Amino acid sequence: MNTWPDGIRHAMSPSEHERWNSCRFPGTRQLCIECETPTERCAEDAMFSGGVGPLCLACLTEKEIAS
Secondary structure (H helix, E strand, C coil): CCCCCHHHCCCCCCHHHHHHHHCCCCCHEECCCCCCCCCCCCHCCCCCCCCCCCHHHHHHHHHHHHC
């Protein structure tokens, strides 16, 4: 069950909220199909190269250089 940080309900900044969600809801992370690391992006801003993706920045750069 999810609880509030320190058990106290309070407002969080966007960055605090992102950290809280990433620790407690890891299934929402988008993973790179090449190296399986988090892409730090969502479906709306996913990175693809030649229709292949989602990719992290490192794998996208590698594919772009190889092309």
